[in-house]
Each structure stands twice: as C-alpha cells, then as structure tokens.
C-alpha cells in the first residue's frame with residue numbers, strides 16, 4: 001500500500017487514486033467487453049447521450065395503489081433507460097441519457113401508491129436521473145420505453161410492486177455491479193476546472209463549491225426559489241469579485257445545474273491542491289422566524305444540535321441523488337496525517353473567523369455565527385475548508401435578501417475581503 005505522509009505525497013496519492021478511479025470508470029462504463037465479461041450479476045452500463053438533440057420530458061404522472069404503482073414520463077423521443085432499487089431509505093433510480101426536463105413546477109412533490117415523491121435532473125455529463133422515494137421495499141416489475149406513435153409522445157413506464165425485505169435484499173445483491181457502474185460519476189474535471197495542480201503557483205487557488213445541483217435541489221423557499229440556483233448565482237458573483245482583484249485564481253466545483261457527489265467535491269479540491277475551499281449553501285428550517293448567515297467548520301462533535309441536524313441534512317445530498325450514502329473511509333490514520341489535519345483545521349478556523357468579522361459588518365448573522373459539525377464536504381484533510389449558509393430560504397425576509405442583487409453584491413464583497421485577509425496582509429491591502 002502506498003503511504004501518504006507529507007502534503008506533497010498526499011497530493012500525489014490523490015492523483016494516483018484519481019487515475020485509478022478514472023480507469024475504473026472507463027472500464028465499467030465505456031467498454032462493452034467489461035459488461036459482457038460479467039457472468040453473474042452482470043453490470044449494465046448506464047445510458048449516456050450520444051450527441052444530437054436532447055429529448056424533452058414534458059409531463060409525468062404516478063398511477064396505481066399500494067400493490068402496484070406505475071410511473072410514467074412523456075418524452076419527445078425514445079431513450080434507453082436503466083433502473084434499479086436502493087435501500088436505506090427505499091428508493092428506485094431510473095437512469096436516462098441527458099433529458100431536458102420541462103415538467104410542471106410541482107412535479108414530484110407528491111406521490112401515489114408506493115411512491116411518496118420523486119426528483120429529477122442532470123446527474124452527470126450526458127446523463128439524467130429520476131429518483132422515486134417509496135413507502136416500503138419494492139420490486140421493479142417492468143421498466144420500458146414505448147416508442148412515439150404519431151401524435152402520442154414516447155412514454156417511459158416503470159411498474160413497481162411491493163416486495164418483502166428478504167426479496168429486496170436478494171435483488172440488491174444481484175444489481176450491485178450495475179449500481180456501482182451507474183453511480184460512478186465523472187464530474188467533468190478538466191473541462192470544469194481546467195487547471196493543473198502545481199506547487200509553484202503564482203497565485204493562491206480558491207475553489208468555490210455551490211451546494212447541491214441537478215436532481216438535488218437543496219432547500220426550497222415557499223415561493224419555489226431553489227437553494228441550488230441561489231448558491232450558484234452567489235458563487236458566480238463571488239468568483240468574479242475575487243478574480244477582479246487579480247490576486248487569486250478561482251475554480252468552481254460546478255458551473256451549471258448538475259449533480260456532484262459530496263466526495264467528488266472533496267476529491268476535486270484535493271486533486272487541484274486548492275489553497276482554500278468555500279462551500280456555499282442556503283438553509284431552511286421549520287422555525288420560519290430563524291434568519292441570518294452562519295459559518296461552519298468541520299468538527300467530530302457538533303457545536304450544537306442545530307448544527308448536527310444541518311450536517312445530517314447536507315450529508316444526505318448523495319442519498320437524495322440515488323447514491324448509496326456512505327462516508328469516504330479512505331482515510332489514512334497516522335500521526336503525520338493527524339498533524340496535517342490539525343494544521344488544516346487551524347487554517348479553516350482562521351478563515352471562518354475572518355468571514356464572521358467581515359459578514360457581521362455587512363449582513364445579519366445568527367447567534368453564535370461560527371458553528372461546527374461533521375460535514376462530509378469539509379473533510380479534505382489537507383485543504384482549509386469552510387461552509388457558509390448565506391441565509392434561510394424558510395424565512396421571508398432572508399429570502400428577499402437572498403434573491404436581491406444588492407445584497408448579493410454586498411455579501412460577496414464581504415466574503416471576498418475575508419478571502420483576501422486569509423492569504424495575508426499584502427492581499428488584503430491590495431484588494432480594490
């Protein structure tokens with residue numbers, strides 16, 4: 001086993017792991033020989049767009065009862081699909097090549113029969129996904145696409161029937177390889193990030209991480225405003241502001257409405273050996289009077305119960321998109337790694353303090369604005385990482401701010417100033 005001790009070695013190891021992951025992806029998803037070579041529980045590669053116009057999904061419905069439930073999606077063209085079930089919680093994943101979803105705004109909010117609700121969106125490059133939440137273990141009885149006939153659109157149909165927990169488990173075993181292949185996400189590094197890691201960078205490199213994306217919408221305001229859109233807009237403005245200083249380079253984990261697994265975001269930060277990672281989110285809570293900005297850093301023990309609950313919610317992002325929710329346990333535990341981690345946490349806290357100072361002068365903060373909990377996205381051991389919840393979409397006043405251009409300008413400026421201070425006085429002084 002290769003051991004990773006120093007920062008340089010850790011980065012090298014990350015690169016080796018990335019190459020191995022990419023090789024696995026190519027082997028699993030692109031080579032038909034791989035699928036053919038499987039004799040038992042063969043892996044079926046997920047459908048991927050082959051170029052050409054993207055089919056449009058313009059209507060969907062759920063019909064049936066608790067014995068048999070049918071999910072139907074109307075499409076402008078035939079597509080290939082894949083489908084499998086997932087447990088903990090019970091879900092059905094339908095994989096499609098990239099589809100433009102032009103569905104009614106309330107699509108998926110409610111279900112029927114065995115389906116309690118569902119979500120949809122871009123899952124990875126050239127791939128869309130629909131995830132159905134079910135009330136109990138179900139079996140996919142049929143999954144097919146009816147070709148378009150004259151005025152009738154093409155129709156994706158998935159029939160679900162109830163099953164026993166034992167049968168459900170047996171099915172999970174059979175589809176393990178397909179799930180592995182389907183859930184391997186090439187998040188498009190290179191074309192999104194376009195910057196090679198280098199120890200001799202002229203400028204510090206900051207990675208901005210707009211939370212959620214694709215079929216994981218994050219929090220939703222009463223008005224229908226989505227967290228994934230709010231935080232992307234904020235991150236773009238912040239990127240522009242930081243780049244305008246000419247003092248730092250900036251990359252983003254996503255620049256469009258796509259899903260990126262949490263561990264992929266961490267991997268991107270490590271592969272690029274970024275100097276600072278800032279994850280941007282907007283919270284929501286049942287207590288609609290709660291409002292203000294909060295800054296979070298990583299800790300094993302949460303600073304308070306609200307922070308613990310929030311981390312659990314944010315950590316569920318992968319599960320929402322139909323990934324098996326598991327923490328990345330690929331962590332080397334030894335004394336040198338612990339030292340790196342400790343040093344990183346000191347830097348993360350220093351940046352969090354800068355943020356609180358700058359933001360407190362600019363916008364309303366919640367009580368005790370620097371909090372901590374076990375956020376997976378902050379777990380890069382060698383990258384100072386902070387998560388900012390810029391406000392609450394569940395609060396009407398905060399929602400007004402979060403959607404206001406003036407507020408976005410002001411607050412992104414404050415975050416920009418905190419970044420400049422983090423990299424030292426010469427940066428702070430030169431910030432225009």
Ligand SMILES: [Zn+2]
Pocket residue numbers: 211212218219227281282283314
């Ligand atoms: Zn979030």
